[in-house]
Structures are given as C-alpha cells and as structure tokens.
Amino acid sequence: MVKLFERNVLDLHNLPAEKTAIEVRDFSLQFGNKPVLKDISMAIPKHQVTALIGQSGCGKSTLISCFNRMNDLVADCQYQGEVLIDGRNIYDQRENVALLRTRVGMVFQRPNPFPMSVYDNVSYGLRLQQEKSRRVLDNTVEQALKDAALWDEVKDRLFDSALTLSGGQQQRMVIARALALKPEILLLDEPTSALDPLTTLYIEELINKIKHQCTVIIVTHNMQQAARVSDYTAFMHQGKLIEFADTDTLFTLPQKKSTEDYITGRYG
Amino acid sequence: MPKFKLNTHISARFNIELENLRNSVLTMGGAIEQQLSDTLIAMRDNNRGLAEKVVFNDLNVNSMEMQIDEECLRIIAKRHPAASDLRMVLTVAKTTTDIERIGDEIERIARMIAKGKLPDSADIIKNMLSIGNHVMEMLRGTLNAFARLDSQAALLMYREDEKIDAEYKNLLSDTVAEMQRNSEKLEDWLEVLWAVRALERVGDRCKNICEYVFYLTQGKDMRHSPMESLQEKLEDLR
Ligand SMILES: Nc1ncnc2c1ncn2[C@@H]1O[C@H](COP(=O)(O)OP(=O)(O)O)[C@@H](O)[C@H]1O
Ligand SMILES: [Mg+2]
Numbered sequence: 001m002v003k004l005f006e007r008n009v010l011d012l013h014n015l016p017a018e019k020t021a022i023e024v025r026d027f028s029l030q031f032g033n034k035p036v037l038k039d040i041s042m043a044i045p046k047h048q049v050t051a052l053i054g055q056s057g058c059g060k061s062t063l064i065s066c067f068n069r070m071n072d073l074v075a076d077c078q079y080q081g082e083v084l085i086d087g088r089n090i091y092d093q094r095e096n097v098a099l100l101r102t103r104v105g106m107v108f109q110r111p112n113p114f115p116m117s118v119y120d121n122v123s124y125g126l127r128l129q130q131e132k133s134r135r136v137l138d139n140t141v142e143q144a145l146k147d148a149a150l151w152d153e154v155k156d157r158l159f160d161s162a163l164t165l166s167g168g169q170q171q172r173m174v175i176a177r178a179l180a181l182k183p184e185i186l187l188l189d190e191p192t193s194a195l196d197p198l199t200t201l202y203i204e205e206l207i208n209k210i211k212h213q214c215t216v217i218i219v220t221h222n223m224q225q226a227a228r229v230s231d232y233t234a235f236m237h238q239g240k241l242i243e244f245a246d247t248d249t250l251f252t253l254p255q256k257k258s259t260e261d262y263i264t265g266r267y268g
Numbered sequence: 269m270p271k272f273k274l275n276t277h278i279s280a281r282f283n284i285e286l287e288n289l290r291n292s293v294l295t296m297g298g299a300i301e302q303q304l305s306d307t308l309i310a311m312r313d314n315n316r317g318l319a320e321k322v323v324f325n326d327l328n329v330n331s332m333e334m335q336i337d338e339e340c341l342r343i344i345a346k347r348h349p350a351a352s353d354l355r356m357v358l359t360v361a362k363t364t365t366d367i368e369r370i371g372d373e374i375e376r377i378a379r380m381i382a383k384g385k386l387p388d389s390a391d392i393i394k395n396m397l398s399i400g401n402h403v404m405e406m407l408r409g410t411l412n413a414f415a416r417l418d419s420q421a422a423l424l425m426y427r428e429d430e431k432i433d434a435e436y437k438n439l440l441s442d443t444v445a446e447m448q449r450n451s452e453k454l455e456d457w458l459e460v461l462w463a464v465r466a467l468e469r470v471g472d473r474c475k476n477i478c479e480y481v482f483y484l485t486q487g488k489d490m491r492h493s494p495m496e497s498l499q500e501k502l503e504d505l506r
Contacts, residue, residue, distance in 0.1 A: 001328055002299070004292040004335045201278040208281060227346045228279065251345040 009246045010045050012232065017087060021046040021185055021215035022067055027081030029062060031074060036062050038239040039081075044232075049207055049216045051230035051247065053223055054262070059239045060219040064187045067217065068104035069097050085185070102129070105178030105214075109190040111170035113162035118145075118154050121162045121173055125181045140180050147213065148176035149206045168199030172206065179210065186210065188218040192225065204229045223263055227251045235259045282347055286356065289339055293360055293367070296332040297411040300367050300374070303329065304407060304470070307378045308400045311386065311393065319381035326375040333368035337361060352484075359484045363414060366473040370407070373466040373473070380463045387460045389446055395439045396464060402432055403470045410474040413481050422481040425474060426490065432471040439464055 010019060022044040029037040036059050044050050052060040065071045066083055069090060082089040090100055102125065114121050122141045123131075131137060141158070145151040150172040154165070162173060171191060178186055188207070192200040207216055207229050220226050226233050227247060234244040235256075243250060243259045254260045261267065275283045303322050310319040340361040343349060349357050380386065386393060406428045413421035443464055447457040482490045 001331045002295070004295060004332060005288065005339050198278075205278050205280065208279070224348050227348070228282075248342050248346060252341055 007248070009248075010048075010232075012043060012045070012244055012246075015043040015045060019046050020044070021085070022217075023082075023084040024063075024066075025082040025084065027066065027079065027083060029066065029071065029077065029079040032076045036239050037066070037079075040241045042234060042241055042244050044215065044217060046215050047211055048231040049211050049218060049229055050232045050234065051226035052217065052219045052234050052236060053221070053226045054236035054242075056221060058236045060236055061189050063236070064106075064189060064217055064219055067185065067187055068101045068106060069095075070101075070106065072097065102181045103183055104185045104187060105181060105183035106187040107171070107174050107178055107189065107191050110194050111167060111174050113165070113170050113173060115161065115163060117159045118162050118165070118173060119158040122176050122180050124177060129181075141176075144176040144180040145173075147179050147210060148172045149202065149209075150176060166199075168195050168202065171195060171199075171203060175203075175206065175210075179213070183214050185215045185217065188216065190219055190221060193221070200225070235262060237262070277353075279347075285339075285343055285347070286353065289336070289343065289357070289360055292332070292336050292339065293363055294411070294415055296329065296336065296364060296367055297414070299325070299329055299332065300371055301404075301408060301411065303371060303374045303378075304400070304404055307374050307381070308397060308404065310378065310381045311400065312397055314381070314386055316382050316384060319378040322378035323375055323382055326371050326378075329368060329371035333364050336364045355484050355487075359480045362480050363477050366476045370470050370473045373469045376466045377463045380459050383459075385456050385459050387443075387446070387457065392439070392442060392446060392460065395435075395442065396467065399432060399435050399439060399464070399467050402428070402435065403467050403474075406432065406471055406474045410477050410481075414477060417481065417485050419482050419485040422478040422485075423490070426478040426482070429471045429475045432468060436464065436468040436471075 020043050024040050024042045024044075027037060027040045028035065040063065052063060054060055062071065066079070067085075067090075071077045071079070079091065083091060085100075085104070088095075114124060116124075119141055122144050123137045126137060126140055131140075142151065142155075145154060150169060153169060154173070157164075162170065165173060171194075175186075175188075175191070192203050195203065204225065207218065210216060211231075218226075218229065220229075230247045232245065233247045233250045235242045235250065235254075235258075237258055243254060243256045245255070250259065251263060254263065275287060277283050277286075303325060306318055306322050309315065310322065340357050343357055344354075347353075406425055409421060409425040409428070412418070413425055440461075443457065443461055447454060447461070450457060479490055482488070
C-alpha cells in the first residue's frame, strides 16, 4: 500500500532513555496540607514540544516548576517521588540547584524584562556565570536573539532599554535570555497569554524551531494552541495526569472521557 | 475574494501540511487515472489478467482515501483552519470521497472483464471504449483543474458531462436492443449494462469534483447558478 503521509510517533510508555528528557516517577506534591500533584508518572520526550493542558488550578504550573525546582521557594511545600533528568533524580540532596536552573530555563506568562538594555538582559545569565569575554558575550547575544526571531528587529537598538520593546518583542527577548544559557530544557508557562493572536503565532513558530536545540514544555490554557504547537499533550485534572499522548491522537481520538469532555468544552 | 495562497502561513509546518494534503489528492488522482486507463486497455484487448490487476489495485485506492480522510480530520483538529484553508480541507475530503467512488465504478467494469464477460458484440465494445476514452479525458481534465485550482477548466469539464450523458443514452438503447435479441444471455448482458452505467457514473463524479473546485476558487456554488449565468461567467473568465 502507498503511504501518503509520514508520521513518527514515539511510544510514551516505552520511551528509551536516550529519547527521554524528563522522567517523572510517582511524584506527589502538597502545599501545606493541600495536595496539588497526585502520583504523577510520565516520560517527556527529548527535542519535542510537550504541552500541558487542563483547567485553571489543576496543577500545570506547579508540575513544570518541579522540573527546575522552583517550588523549593514555596515555604511549606512537600513532595514524594522522583524527577529524573538524564537518569539523575534532581530532588537528590546533592543536586546543584543553581546549575539545574541554567540547564532547565523558564519563561513566564508576562514578559519580565529586567530594567536594563536588551543586550544586558540577554547576556545577564552568562555574566552571572562570570563570562567576561566580550566576543563570547556578543556572539551569544546575537545567536540567542536570532534563535528567538528577534535579531532583525532589535539589532540597531541593542543598548536601548528593554522596556521600550513591545510586549511580543519583550517575550521573545525573554526567550532569548533563556536560550543564551543553552538550556537542555525550556519551560514555558502560558508564554503567549498576554500577547495578540498574530504575535502568538510568531512565538509558536519560534517554539517549533527551538525544539531542535532543546526540549520544550509549554503550559497553556488555550487548547487550540496546544493542538497547534505541540507534538505531545498531557491533560491534567485536579492534580492528576489523566492522559498523555501524541497531540494528533489526543485531539482526534482521546482515550479518556474526561479528556474528551475537556477538549470539546463539555461539563465533566 | 482574496486570491488563493496555500503557502503563506506563519506556521511553516502548516504550509507543508496543506501542500502535502493537496499533493496526496494528486497522487490518488494519478492512481485512479492509471486504473481507468488499464481498464480500457483490458477492454480493448480482452486482457483478463490486466483487469484482475485493476480489481486488486482498488484496495490501494481505498487505503489512500482512508489516509487522506484521516489527515483532513487531523488538520481540522490540530490547526482549526479558517476561510480558504477550511474550504481547501473540506474540498480535499469531498474530492477524495468522489475519487474513491470512481475507483469502485472502475473496479466494477474491470470485474466484468476479469470474469470474461465482455459482450460478444464488437459494436458495443467499440462504443464502450469511445465513452471510456471520453470519460478518461474528463477525468484527466478534472484532476488537472483541481491541481491548478483552475475554475475555468473546472467549468469546461463540468459541461463535458452532458456529452457523456448523451453518448450513454445511445449506448444504453443499443445495449437494451442486444438484450432483447439475446434473451438467453440476459445475465451477461445485465453485467454489460452495469458496466456501461458505471462509465457514466464516473462522469457524474467528475462533475462533482468540478463543482468543488469551482466553489473553492470562486467561493460560489455552481450547482445553484443557472446555466446561462455560468455561461456568462465563462465568458468573463476568458
Ligand atoms: N504557593 C502556593 N501556595 C499554596 N497553594 C498554591 C501555591 N501555588 C499554587 N497553589 C495551588 O495549587 C493548585 C495548582 O495551582 P497551579 O499549578 O498554579 O495551577 P494551574 O497552573 O494549572 O492553573 C491551585 O489550587 C493553587 O491555588
Ligand atoms: Mg498556571
């Protein structure tokens, strides 16, 4: 038979180690005595875009924050289980958390430019790492801005304040700032919810390109965005992982009724 | 209406997906042209082996329809196409359904040949071949109109169907006359009748596809326009 369309879909239940970016094992988390994540297990594929969808408050942001231990900053946070990156549990006591956060970058909903020039914003992380060579800094800034599809727009105003950029430009600059550290994994928490539809499409296109450099995990409350931008989608409900599948399957033939209800906008 | 452009989306993947989708229809169309042309050769030469091959190949055509259907579903679920993109995806889905049905009609004819049931009347065969060649031209022209999204070509091909219908009526009465003369072979002649009818149906299906192409490119439904205004439109386009 003639095969008209090529599609390679990974088997998420048997993902080989070399294709796994993050493995979550029986992970639960509570804020105080409030359970927020309940016994989550999943293997997130490397160099793919994985989307997390689900109702507001279901634990999406909390889950991705576990991937670079941002939840450590919350006072009464407790957890059980493991999160493995490259086969090592990042919740191990010996883990270097500062280093972890450069390997696993994060971009939030609202662009958060630092009140300094575009150049200083993008090179900020490298300079924190004591990089002094002007040439290295220049090259990195240029490359990161190019990867974030912003270079052409800002190359003549690198030393202007980042606060003069538009919202969409600021968000791409923040992505460039994360990319400058050459992260293995990039976490995006509703990165386009403050942007207009067209700018959103540009950022989505950018996400599709950077997945060749790093694994991308995106939280979005916009199902259509998840459908457009991701290769794999996880649906969460009340702290549980309900269904995790390749995006095409999840949006055309979901296996669980609650997934179907959510993506078709029905009452669960 | 804005001019039709497939490859100008911000999403490069979406461009590729739409392009592949359209190409898949052309691949399927190519397969069906081959099926019809093989069937006509088998008819001319009474080549039962070739006719069997056509019957077997219809599975391939069916599988293509399923794949394209699935891809349309996937694109709609994933991309939420709007305006011209949406019309494109729906047109592809409808077109492949018609192509698949064309495949079924062709298979019916090939089956008759494979079973050795070609009528033993050189005249009837000659006339069947003549309609067959006409249908072949219409099929080719229709698929080209689709490939180039050419509404003028679609309109021209649409009108070919009238001629095919006329030829069909003649052949039908010839066949019925033969049936009356050879009433002892009635069952065989019934099969011939079905095959003749199948040829005519291919023309009808092509006509459907022409309608879709016209709708896709012009944003207007030619089924509900009176023939005169179609004629005017044709003049306009020239
Ligand atoms: N720092 C915190 N302290 C206590 N509860 C929190 C904290 N952060 C989030 N939560 C609660 O955890 C649940 C999940 O929140 P979150 O992960 O932000 O959901 P989502 O991103 O899916 O909207 C919510 O009920 C929220 O109120
Ligand atoms: Mg959130």
